[in-house]
Amino acid sequence: MSKRHLGLAAATAAFALSIGFAPIGHAADKPFTISAGAFRDGTPMPKRFAGNVAGSPNCDGKNISPALIWSNAPAGTKSFAIIMIDPDGQKGLGVMHWIAYGIPATKKGLKEGEASTPTPDIIGGINSRNTVLYAGPCPPHGLRPHHYVISLIATDLDPGALQPGMTRDALMAALKGHGLDSITTIGTYAH
Numbered sequence: 001m002s003k004r005h006l007g008l009a010a011a012t013a014a015f016a017l018s019i020g021f022a023p024i025g026h027a028a029d030k031p032f033t034i035s036a037g038a039f040r041d042g043t044p045m046p047k048r049f050a051g052n053v054a055g056s057p058n059c060d061g062k063n064i065s066p067a068l069i070w071s072n073a074p075a076g077t078k079s080f081a082i083i084m085i086d087p088d089g090q091k092g093l094g095v096m097h098w099i100a101y102g103i104p105a106t107k108k109g110l111k112e113g114e115a116s117t118p119t120p121d122i123i124g125g126i127n128s129r130n131t132v133l134y135a136g137p138c139p140p141h142g143l144r145p146h147h148y149v150i151s152l153i154a155t156d157l158d159p160g161a162l163q164p165g166m167t168r169d170a171l172m173a174a175l176k177g178h179g180l181d182s183i184t185t186i187g188t189y190a191h
Helices: 003-018 168-175
Strands: 033-036 068-071 078-086 095-104 146-155 177-189
Touching: 033 146, 033 177, 068 146, 078 168, 095 146, 095 168
Parallel strands: none
Antiparallel strands: 033 068, 078 095, 078 146, 146 177
16 A cells, blocks of 8 residues: 555545544444445546546546445444545645435445436535536546545434535535544546
């Protein structure tokens, strides 16, 4: 694992703790886990997950949301939230690619493409492209790979507790004191 990868993971954990997400603990043999079906943590994302914006050479993918599989959510979990951010985007200011919440605790993952279209099991938040669906990677050509941090947050909120169309900041404020634990996986992407 690279120093950059470790730094991103540490920064994500520090952020979660700073806004009140304190891990409640799990049995040592059953940690809260997440994985992407088509790429391993810290490896390149296939092109089909990249964004697709007409006329943009940086967004020439298929904009298909990746499959995610999770297990061993903490006791008391009622819903999940997902945030995907590119901390390398906008020259280090970050780009918000995906905000989803109200995902029922009965779900153990999302199928590939499930967050690319509206679905009753996912409430969409406003991403950097001003949409409420998954918006895939679109980094500039010729640069080093960008890192796409996908965080899954277990919450004690009922699936319909939050209004649709929240920004990341509004979601973080609403989740303060309601986050039970979080886990991340990171994909990279470059042209």
